[in-house]
Amino acid sequence: MVSAPDGRVVVTTDLLLEGRHFRRDWSSGYDIGRKAAAQNLSDVVAMGAHPTGIVVGLGMPADVGTGWLDDLADGFRDECDLVGASVAGGDTTRCDLVVIGVTALGDLRGRAPVTRSGARPGDVVAVAGRLGHAAAGLALLQAGPAGGLGGAAEGLGGAAEGLDGVAGEPGGPAGGVRGLVDAHRRPRPPYACGPQAAELGATSMLDVSDGLLQDLGHVSKASGVGIVLDPGAFTVTPEMERAARLLGADPVEWVLTGGEDHALAATFPRDVRLPSGWTVVGRVVRGSGVQVEGRAPERGGWDHFRE
Amino acid sequence: MVSAPDGRVVVTTDLLLEGRHFRRDWSSGYDIGRKAAAQNLSDVVAMGAHPTGIVVGLGMPADVGTGWLDDLADGFRDECDLVGASVAGGDTTRCDLVVIGVTALGDLRGRAPVTRSGARPGDVVAVAGRLGHAAAGLALLQAGPAGGLGGAAEGLGGAAEGLDGVAGEPGGPAGGVRGLVDAHRRPRPPYACGPQAAELGATSMLDVSDGLLQDLGHVSKASGVGIVLDPGAFTVTPEMERAARLLGADPVEWVLTGGEDHALAATFPRDVRLPSGWTVVGRVVRGSGVQVEGRAPERGGWDHFRE
Structure with a gap:
């Protein structure tokens, strides 16, 4: 009960x-x-x-x-x-x-639920929580010691033990990558930010579970609006930069398409003052689909769910 | 929502x-x-x-x-x-x-939930809904045309088509067995009897999902009481008699140990007048475990969960 x-x-x-x-x-x-x-x-x-x-x-x-x-x-x-x-x-x-x-x-404590269908042109798009960390961690686990990481990644295998020794201390100057594997294993959703966004008047919200582009595609479709993202607004940590170099990958791709961090993405009226924890990454426009400014479609610039 | x-x-x-x-x-x-x-x-x-x-x-x-x-x-x-x-x-x-x-x-509409732990010595044990039908139907499907039913059960295979032709019309004088197979496929829980029992003051209740003996064993354990069942109180339909003859099985065994009909079993104070739909099948006593009067343990006379 x-x-x-x-x-x-x-x-x-x-x-x-x-x-x-x-x-x-x-x-x-x-x-x-x-x-x-x-x-x-x-x-x-x-x-x-x-x-x-x-x-x-x-x-x-x-x-x-x-x-x-x-x-x-x-x-x-x-x-x-x-x-x-x-x-x-x-x-x-x-x-x-x-x-x-x-x-x-x-x-709900008396509030209406925030759905995917309330975004309006003129709203800002903001995210809370980590993006791309879990995807980077999974890529590291999948590469493993035999997956092209070579001698530098000894021990990056099944149990992913020894990562720290390879890639520096997490948060240290070299930027370890162990924290990314931990992020895959154990997401840290920004729980408090959900009810907070509802109180602030979020017009739509969802949990980023399939990747930001795909999930914002659901908001775009349900709300009948377009969404334009500013790729420069996203945080790419030194740890992700280092993992991207190790794997020859694009860290912004992880940010835009990685899902398992369970970040929150929401749209807010433009005049709402967002507290720390939320980062504005784009805007809602008339139209349809999700566009990443200045990014070619084949690099995740357009949502596959666009209609 | x-x-x-x-x-x-x-x-x-x-x-x-x-x-x-x-x-x-x-x-x-x-x-x-x-x-x-x-x-x-x-x-x-x-x-x-x-x-x-x-x-x-x-x-x-x-x-x-x-x-x-x-x-x-x-x-x-x-x-x-x-x-x-x-x-x-x-x-x-x-x-x-x-x-x-x-x-x-x-x-719950304002009522306390009925649990497994409220049965008291002196209570009656009653059941609502079918018992043993789904178990008999499953046994028929498992036996199938190659399972010892011989020529009489042609067609009692994968899709169990043709059962009626073999075993008479459901409900007819010969007692068809197709209704038992249907009972396996689609239980008919006595939904209205649950809230009704709560209103009548049921002291414990559960859904018979693993078999009456085993499930009443949970009531016995949670309530710290013994339960004595009267095997003559249970309904064995002509259809079940016929299926039992076809399979060389004991229909009372299906009633006592078959689970998937999702009957309800409940205990009530002795003085409660039970409406139609409920059948008294036993009584709550001081002690522990579930006993079926006059029935040997190896025939399902004692619950495996007895402590």
């Missing part, structure tokens, strides 16, 4: 599959629990609601030990603790692979 | 896996949708709550057609319509097998 003082409840659900959404050799049970909870709690705050509880349906093979299961449950609990939500219950069944179904509930 | 006028919401979740919980060659997409919704809505009414909505997480292989998916969605919607609940949303992802995560929400 979960409280719903508002008389309504927002509800969101996700299914996470081993191999597709996580790998047990790349992430611990604890990390997987944190991440599975985070991506649903993030969906709730993206509606401007306060998360109240989650329920979990779990399928798993017989070879998954109780230790792993305890770690997973600890991850769920600790992530929920960040927002004051509870783990209200669950269901367990046997399955050939680990399957995690998470449903999160939230309370 | 789902309404929660009570200020609380009961929430229940289940994960259904292809091969384990359903087979696409034995059940249509529509039937699977109906059943997946039914087992969750049944959990909600078993708490005495009124179902308000469901959300669905769906994993499926690329070869599942949109026709099958539409049928599944129709099944969800039609089952929810029976109780006035809505399909509030969902999530879809690729998976090697069909995985269905259903979460159902319910409203």
